Amino acid sequence: MEAIKVCIVDDNSQLRSTLQEIISMSEDYRCVGTMATAEQAIREIPDINPDVVLMDINLGTVESGIDCVRALKPQMPATNFMMCTVYEEDEKIFEALRAGASGYILKKTTPSILLHAIRELYEGGAPMSSQIARKVVAAFSQQNAQRENDQEISKLTNREKEILEWLSKGLTYKEIAANLFLSPETIRKHVYHIYEKLHVTNRVEAVNKFFGR
Amino acid sequence: MEAIKVCIVDDNSQLRSTLQEIISMSEDYRCVGTMATAEQAIREIPDINPDVVLMDINLGTVESGIDCVRALKPQMPATNFMMCTVYEEDEKIFEALRAGASGYILKKTTPSILLHAIRELYEGGAPMSSQIARKVVAAFSQQNAQRENDQEISKLTNREKEILEWLSKGLTYKEIAANLFLSPETIRKHVYHIYEKLHVTNRVEAVNKFFGR
DNA sequence: GTAAAAAGTACCAGTTTGTGGTATTGCCCG
DNA sequence: CGGGCAATACCACAAACTGGTACTTTTTAC
Numbered sequence: 001m002e003a004i005k006v007c008i009v010d011d012n013s014q015l016r017s018t019l020q021e022i023i024s025m026s027e028d029y030r031c032v033g034t035m036a037t038a039e040q041a042i043r044e045i046p047d048i049n050p051d052v053v054l055m056d057i058n059l060g061t062v063e064s065g066i067d068c069v070r071a072l073k074p075q076m077p078a079t080n081f082m083m084c085t086v087y088e089e090d091e092k093i094f095e096a097l098r099a100g101a102s103g104y105i106l107k108k109t110t111p112s113i114l115l116h117a118i119r120e121l122y123e124g125g126a127p128m129s130s131q132i133a134r135k136v137v138a139a140f141s142q143q144n145a146q147r148e149n150d151q152e153i154s155k156l157t158n159r160e161k162e163i164l165e166w167l168s169k170g171l172t173y174k175e176i177a178a179n180l181f182l183s184p185e186t187i188r189k190h191v192y193h194i195y196e197k198l199h200v201t202n203r204v205e206a207v208n209k210f211f212g213r
Numbered sequence: 214m215e216a217i218k219v220c221i222v223d224d225n226s227q228l229r230s231t232l233q234e235i236i237s238m239s240e241d242y243r244c245v246g247t248m249a250t251a252e253q254a255i256r257e258i259p260d261i262n263p264d265v266v267l268m269d270i271n272l273g274t275v276e277s278g279i280d281c282v283r284a285l286k287p288q289m290p291a292t293n294f295m296m297c298t299v300y301e302e303d304e305k306i307f308e309a310l311r312a313g314a315s316g317y318i319l320k321k322t323t324p325s326i327l328l329h330a331i332r333e334l335y336e337g338g339a340p341m342s343s344q345i346a347r348k349v350v351a352a353f354s355q356q357n358a359q360r361e362n363d364q365e366i367s368k369l370t371n372r373e374k375e376i377l378e379w380l381s382k383g384l385t386y387k388e389i390a391a392n393l394f395l396s397p398e399t400i401r402k403h404v405y406h407i408y409e410k411l412h413v414t415n416r417v418e419a420v421n422k423f424f425g426r
Numbered sequence: 427g428t429a430a431a432a433a434g435t436a437c438c439a440g441t442t443t444g445t446g447g448t449a450t451t452g453c454c455c456g
Numbered sequence: 457c458g459g460g461c462a463a464t465a466c467c468a469c470a471a472a473c474t475g476g477t478a479c480t481t482t483t484t485a486c
Contacts, residue, residue, distance in 0.1 A: 097350050103343075125343030126350050130316075133346050134339030137310050140353040157462065170417035172442065186464050192445070193462095201444075202472090203417050204383035211424070370432060385472065399434045405475070406432090414474075415442090432483070442473065451464080456457100 003030040004122050007048060009041045009065065010034075010056040010084065015107065019054060022111045029115060038063035042071050050079060052118050055101070057085045057092055066096045073100030080121045093132055094139075103127040152209065155197050163190045168207040216243040217335050220261060222254045222278065223247075223269040223297065228320065232267060235324040242328060251276035255284050263292060265331050268314070270298045270305055279309045286313030293334045306345055307352075316340040365422065368410050376403045381420040 006029055008019050016034045023031045033048045035041040038059050045053060053072075055065040069081045083096045083104035093104050103126045105117050117127040128136075156164065166176040173191070177184040191206075200206045219242055221232050229247045236244045246261045248254040251272050258266060266285075268278040282294045296309045296317035306317050316339045318330050330340040341349075369377065379389045386404070390397040404419075413419045 098353070102347060102350060120343050124347055126347035127343055128346060128350075130333050130338030130340055133341060133349070134315060134337055136346070136349055136353055137315060137339045137341075140311070140349055159463065168417065168421075170413070170415050170421065172415075174442085182463090183465050185466055188443080188445095189464080191443090195444080200383070202383050202385075203443080204381065204420055207417055207420065208381075208383065211426075213424075372433065387472085395433095396435055398436055401473080402434075402436095404473090408474080416473080428486090430483100430485080432481100434479105434481075436478085438476085440474085442471105444469105444471070446469090447467080449465080451462100453462085454460090456459095 003028055004052060004118060005030055005032045005048075005050040006118060007032060007041075007045055007050040007053045008034045009036075009038075009045075009053060009059070009068065011036050011060040012056075015056075019114075022114060023118075025111070026115060029118065038065065038068040038071075041068050045072055045079075046075055049076065051122055052080045052082060054082050054084055054105075054118075057083045057089070057096060057104070066092065066099050066101075069096060069101050070099040082117065082121050082127070088129065088131070090132065090135065093128070094135055097128075097132075097136060104132070152198050156194060160190055160194050160197070163187060164194055164206065164210050167191065167194075167203060168210050216241055217265060217331060218243055218245045218261075218263040219331060220245060220254075220258055220263040220266045221247045222249075222251070222258075222266060222272070222281065224249050224273045225269075228269075232327075235327060236331075238324070239328060242331065251278065251281040251284075254281050258285055258292075259288055262289065264335055265293045265295060267295050267297055267318075267331075270296045270302070270309060270317075279305065279312050279314075282309060282314050283312040295330065295334050295340070301342065301344070303345065303348065306341070307348055310341075310345075310349060317345070365411050369407060373403055373407050373410070376400060377407055377419065377423050380404065380407075380416060381423050 006023050008016055008031065010016050010019070013036065016036070020031045020034060023029045032050050033044060035044060041055075055068060057065045059065045059068065065083060069083075072079070073081060080103070081101040083093060083101050084107050085093065085104060086107050088106070096104065103117065103121050105114060105127065109117070120127045153161070162180075163176060166179060171179070173184040173187045176187045180187075194206060195201060198206055198209050200209060219236050221229055221236075221244065223229050223232070226249065229249070233244045233247060236242045245263050246257060248257060254268075268281060270278045272278045272281065278296060282296075285292070286294060293316070294314040296306060296314050297320050298306065298317060299320050301319070309317065316330065316334050318327060318340065322330070333340045366374070375393075376389060379392060384392070386397040386400045389400045393400075407419060408414060411419055411422045413422060
């Protein structure tokens with residue numbers, strides 16, 4: 001089995017070498033690069049193409065580790081980013097996950113737990129505390145929750161919902177009519193009813209309701 | 214310290230009494246009700262007002278445990294729902310979290326782990342496997358990810374972005390103009406440029422881009 | 427300091443919406 | 457059987473939108 005390729009990004013050189021040592025201890029892991037700044041990381045990591053990046057969340061400089069993830073993740077979606085923090089800074093961790101990180105560890109964890117977390121991440125898990133998980137779940141179920149209990153939309157007939165669907169893609173009446181083999185006038189009438197039922201007065205408002213906003 | 218009030222919903226009477234026994238073993242937990250069907254649960258749980266509900270994910274009947282959470286959670290947002298499953302049915306667990314559950318456990322877990330998970334949930338955690346957490350994180354970071362790297366939007370000037378913001382709330386040119394103390398004609402011109410830069414031809418398409426769709 | 431963007435205003439012509447009204451057909455429910 | 461609703465279609469008018477062009481004033485960048 002190939003070793004998991006790991007990069008370390010941290011401005012503390014002491015910590016960098018400690019982490020590097022831990023990773024190099026086991027044959028299943030290989031440290032393929034260390035960087036001290038966000039700029040360096042953004043420049044070098046795409047070429048190195050590691051499996052996992054350990055990223056300090058507070059990179060001292062202007063650009064934080066979070067910015068760094070934001071910049072890198074879109075270029076390399078297959079790479080897993082794990083944030084390293086000194087204490088459980090909920091908000092920051094939350095931000096990092098939103099930016100594209102997939103997990104985090106505390107810097108004070110033991111070598112064996114660290115290695116285990118790296119493997120977990122590599123295998124598609126998301127190592128994090130139950131507290132953070134809860135925040136993520138909450139943020140995630142929220143948006144959908146509203147959409148569900150929006151009884152207004154459920155009052156629409158199937159035909160109306162269908163037309164709202166097209167409407168929210170930005171088609172004109174004429175285009176929708178062509179798609180459904182109907183008269184544009186009929187579409188207009190349906191839309192008229194949709195607006196009544198949703199209590200809105202134009203397309204954008206209707207579309208916003210449709211998407212639960 | 215008050216005991217954590219727990220309700221159990223499961224159609225298997227054998228399992229109900231097993232769970233009840235485990236919970237009653239410790240003084241820190243109290244079983245305040247057991248139900249066999251979703252209907253019964255939806256009827257009785259709001260009055261009982263437990264801290265935690267252990268909910269079978271496959272309730273055999275027409276209504277699943279997920280539907281049950283969907284019905285109950287909005288009424289009692291302070292109550293924590295924990296799904297119980299036989300094996301890791303990712304999709305279902307995911308659905309349940311989306312519906313308002315905050316964690317889950319496998320039915321085969323040991324009593325001590327079960328109790329620990331209940332406490333974790335009660336204290337604001339979200340007990341779940343690292344795999345599921347990853348799915349949730351992915352689903353949650355997704356929407357924002359696209360918005361960020363949509364370079365088209367970043368090409369807009371600040372003024373244009375500002376106007377797009379109003380536009381996506383469904384205001385007319387005249388209304389936006391009034392808000393910004395400008396002529397409607399000016400708004401029109403800005404929108405004209407916005408459409409050019411985003412390669413769209415109407416409001417709804419522009420709004421969709423704005424929201425990363 | 428000059429050239430290039432960005433911001434603001436105005437006007438034209440044509441198209442699309444928003445808001446009403448009317449009318450026909452089919453279907454379900456009491 | 458009759459009333460009500462959904463779906464279809466047409467008309468009409470005002471309002472709003474779209475795609476141009478044209479011109480001035482700030483800001484920004486080199």
